[in-house]
Amino acid sequence: MTIGAPVRDATLPADQRGAGEAEVLAYVTHARSVSSRPREAFAVELAALGDGPGHVVVHTCHRVEVYVARRSFHGELPALPPGGVVLDDAAAVRHLISVGCGLDSAILGETQILHQLRQTIGERRAGRALDPVLDRLFQVALHAGRVAHGWFHGSPRSLADVALDRIEKTIGPLHGRRILVVGVGKMGRLAAFAAVRRGCSVVVTNRGPERAAQLAREVSGTTIPFGTDGAIGDLDGIVVAIGGEWPVGPRDTARLIELALPIVDLSSPPAVPGALWQGLGGCFTSVDDLADDGGGPGERIRRRLEDLITETGRDYCHWLRTRDAVPAIQAVVSTAEQRRRIEVDWLRRRLPGLSAEELGIVDQMSHRLVAAILHAPLAALNDDASGDVERAARRLFGI
Structure with missing residues (x-):
């Protein structure tokens, strides 16, 4: 494309x-x-x-x-x-x-x-x-x-918290419930620790049993074999967060569908086999289903965010429009400064009797004069979105 x-x-x-x-x-x-x-x-x-x-x-x-x-x-x-x-x-x-x-x-x-x-x-x-x-x-x-x-x-919330919210809507309060976490990556870990904070008993499964055991120890949970049909046991909800498909055997598939066990799949693309999520119907939630599930901000915080976004965007867009004028601005300032020094040196040679204090006053005056003369052209260059002022400045100042 x-x-x-x-x-x-x-x-x-x-x-x-x-x-x-x-x-x-x-x-x-x-x-x-x-x-x-x-x-x-x-x-x-x-x-x-x-x-x-x-x-x-x-x-x-x-x-x-x-x-x-x-x-x-x-x-x-x-x-x-x-x-x-x-x-x-x-x-x-x-x-x-x-x-x-x-x-x-x-x-x-x-x-x-x-x-x-x-x-x-x-x-x-x-x-x-x-x-x-x-x-x-x-x-x-x-x-x-x-x-x-x-x-x-x-406490900061994550997508794992929203997944548990979905399960809670189906089965009621999570305290004391048994939640299976499939996967031990970043999202799987977030789900496991979020479940523990809500008083759940956590079960972990993963392709690599060592990593599953490590996460289970961290959350005082247990593990089950990965992909072994009939190993799932008694559960109240499942959060899946792995790459690739989660292998669920026919016995476990039939049992999970019969129990209408809520499953939230945070994987993209989905890891839960099609036969299982189709059989679960409304008890299955995909990561896409959670795209707008976290609730919106209050009006006050939304206004603050909108103002911040607008201000930040305006500053960046101004830089984007005018960044090509920066070399021209630098060239104009450099040319003017070079000319100022030449003229001040000429004055020193013409008036050798000037004291150091008087020369300092002349030098200060020349800086202020150049700055005053360049103020309007530099301001125009700084706001030059079309490039016309930059081209004119290069012709006028010979840069």
Whole structure:
């Protein structure tokens, strides 16, 4: 897919809308509109692009997104799955900042997204230099995210907490219940510790039995063999968080369906076999089902977040529009300073009787004079979105 016409967000302030050809684009697939399997297929195709300087891929449970700097991206993007959207310039900038602030997450204020963004940009920097347009965009999004997360109080929640909320809605209070956690990765660990905090008895299973035993020890739980039919035993709910399919034998499948046991699958794509989740019906919850399950923020905190996102986006968009004028600004200042020094040296030679104090006054006056003369041109250059002022300055100042 070639980089084509973007979708513009007409609700943005006029000074933040893209003008002309977009500098930065975001190709966004989210669980709200694109299901897990096409998202993951899109991620696989994006991985084939390698680590060029002109793009960054963000891949989480609910989203697969690629941010592109038009000037430095020379590849061919895979086709965007149905339901995906393309955002340009200010809309793309606002989206990533919203992601960093947690406003686009299933859990408002969850800190995992900040870690994921930080890890993403860190890995990209370690591999190859990144286009400054993207590097700065991710840095401002991370900074805004750190500010925003400082406003949230109480124990941080994760998607694992939302998974347990779903189970609780089905079976009632979780205290004293027996919860199976399938997988010992980051999300599996979050689920195990979240279950313990709610007073659950935790059972762990994993492809690697050693890691399952380690997590079970940490949460004072037990383990069961992975993929052994008939080994599941008595349970009240299951949280699945593994890569690849979870092998469930026919006896356990039939039993879980008969009991209508609530299962929440946090894997993407789903790890629970089709026969099981189809048989469970409404007792099965996929990661996509949790995309908007965490509840929205209160009006006060939402206003603060929106203001932070708008201010951060405005500053970045101003930098994006005017960054090409920076060399011209530096050249104008350098040329003026060089000329000032020449004229002051000429005055010293013409008036050798001036005292050190008098020369200091002359030097100070010359600095103030140059600064006053350059104030308006430099201000115009700093606000030059079209490049016209920069071109005029280069002609007028001979730079």
